[in-house]
Amino acid sequence: MSVADGNAAGDAADVIRTEALTRSFAMGSTTVQALRGVDLVIRRNEYVAIMGPSGSGKSTLMNLIGCLDTPSSGEYWLNGNPVAKLGEDELARIRNRDIGFVFQTFNLLARATALRNVELPLIYAGVAPAERRELAADALRQVDLGDRMDHRPNQLSGGQRQRVSVARALVTRPALLLADEPTGNLDTKTSYEIMALFDRLHAQGNTIVVVTHERDIAEHAERIVTIRDGRIESDERCGKRRTSAPAASEQAEVS
Ligand code: ADP
Numbered sequence: 239m240s241v242a243d244g245n246a247a248g249d250a251a252d253v254i255r256t257e258a259l260t261r262s263f264a265m266g267s268t269t270v271q272a273l274r275g276v277d278l279v280i281r282r283n284e285y286v287a288i289m290g291p292s293g294s295g296k297s298t299l300m301n302l303i304g305c306l307d308t309p310s311s312g313e314y315w316l317n318g319n320p321v322a323k324l325g326e327d328e329l330a331r332i333r334n335r336d337i338g339f340v341f342q343t344f345n346l347l348a349r350a351t352a353l354r355n356v357e358l359p360l361i362y363a364g365v366a367p368a369e370r371r372e373l374a375a376d377a378l379r380q381v382d383l384g385d386r387m388d389h390r391p392n393q394l395s396g397g398q399r400q401r402v403s404v405a406r407a408l409v410t411r412p413a414l415l416l417a418d419e420p421t422g423n424l425d426t427k428t429s430y431e432i433m434a435l436f437d438r439l440h441a442q443g444n445t446i447v448v449v450t451h452e453r454d455i456a457e458h459a460e461r462i463v464t465i466r467d468g469r470i471e472s473d474e475r476c477g478k479r480r481t482s483a484p485a486a487s488e489q490a491e492v493s
Pocket residue numbers: 263264265270271272290291292293294295296297298299
């Protein structure tokens with residue numbers, strides 16, 4: 239790889255870097271332009287919310303960032319690697335190990351216990367049974383479901399199901415946690431529980447990108463990127479809701 243290629247990949251702390259990313263879908267004789275050129279850099283341990291009206295391209299962008307889909311044009315570097323140049327095996331490995339995905343609809347296996355659902359990514363990764371049970375149990379304890387491991391999804395509440403899917407996303411210790419409207423099917427109280435869990439994961443060092451169209455949910459993040467008609471309309475820092483004391487430098491400002 240040339241020096242120029244290396245520079246194009248940007249700073250080593252950039253987990254996500256996109257340049258002029260587009261995605262269009264052919265629909266019969268017309269083309270839907272879901273993304274019209276997105277430049278986005280997300281650094282390690284950032285907590286970013288993506289907002290925007292329905293149909294603005296949020297899920298399309300998340301699917302590209304998560305390597306679940308391929309752009310029509312533009313560039314995407316994940317952890318400094320140009321995704322377009324990665325082979326299918328490498329992409330499968332990245333999807334399985336480096337990225338945790340949480341969906342609005344949970345996407346859990348109905349007939350499998352919570353423990354089994356969380357073990358799945360480890361089964362695909364070829365982790366031995368005893369070790370994967372231990373890792374899955376750890377991940378469930380991390381989301382406060384240590385006492386529900388043998389329950390199937392229909393024996394759990396919506397919030398508990400979403401916590402199982404967060405545990406499944408975390409079990410491979412991914413560098414990046416992506417959540418597309420994770421609270422879209424949850425009531426307000428349960429939504430806050432899920433967001434409190436994301437806050438905790440962020441404090442532990444995870445890089446988190448969460449799509450939501452609720453402002454108060456988005457305000458859990460440090461940064462809000464708003465998308466409209468397939469483009470970034472605004473990108474703002476926001477005062478993160480704190481559970482801990484503010485930094486000394488900020489205390490100096492308010493006193
Ligand atoms: P959002 O998540 O912000 O609601 P999406 O990214 O799902 O928006 O969709 C953006 C636009 O792209 C919409 O007009 C949607 O209809 C279109 N779109 C998304 N996925 C597909 C697809 N697989 N085929 C055709 N059109 C799609």
